[in-house]
Amino acid sequence: MLDDGGPAADDAEMALADGPVRQRLRSSIRALAAHRGPKSSICPSDAARAVGRDDWRDLMGDARDLARELAKSGVVEITQRGDVLDPDGAWRGPIRIRIVPR
Numbered sequence: 001m002l003d004d005g006g007p008a009a010d011d012a013e014m015a016l017a018d019g020p021v022r023q024r025l026r027s028s029i030r031a032l033a034a035h036r037g038p039k040s041s042i043c044p045s046d047a048a049r050a051v052g053r054d055d056w057r058d059l060m061g062d063a064r065d066l067a068r069e070l071a072k073s074g075v076v077e078i079t080q081r082g083d084v085l086d087p088d089g090a091w092r093g094p095i096r097i098r099i100v101p102r
Contacts, residue, residue: 008034015050024051025059026066033076033099041079041096067097074100 008031015028028047036042044063048056070076071087078085079096 015047021051021059022062022066025062026070029063029066029070029097030075030099033097036098038099038101041098043094043096047097064095067095070097076100 011027011031011034015024015031017024025047028050029042029044032042032046032050044060044067045056048059048063052059067076067078068087071078071085076097076099078087078091079098080091080093085091085095
């Protein structure tokens with residue numbers, strides 16, 4: 001268990017634990033985005049690296065898909081060049097993920 005707690009502690013703990021990779025990747029996205037805060041963002045590769053280590057590239061498709069799912073549920077926003085993307089829309093290219101303020 002993480003000693004300092006905080007709003008993302010449970011997600012961080014889940015991301016670092018053993019378990020299903022997609023569940024760990026979802027938790028990693030949430031924890032990293034929450035740590036950065038709503039005025040900053042993460043790259044999907046940040047979460048993929050945290051979970052997949054040397055094999056992080058294999059997780060990039062899942063990271064982008066999970067970011068889309070989290071955006072649909074209102075947990076994060078997906079941005080591209082500073083513009084918020086529609087999670088139901090068609091998009092490609094580099095994206096960023098930021099936590100939605102509660």
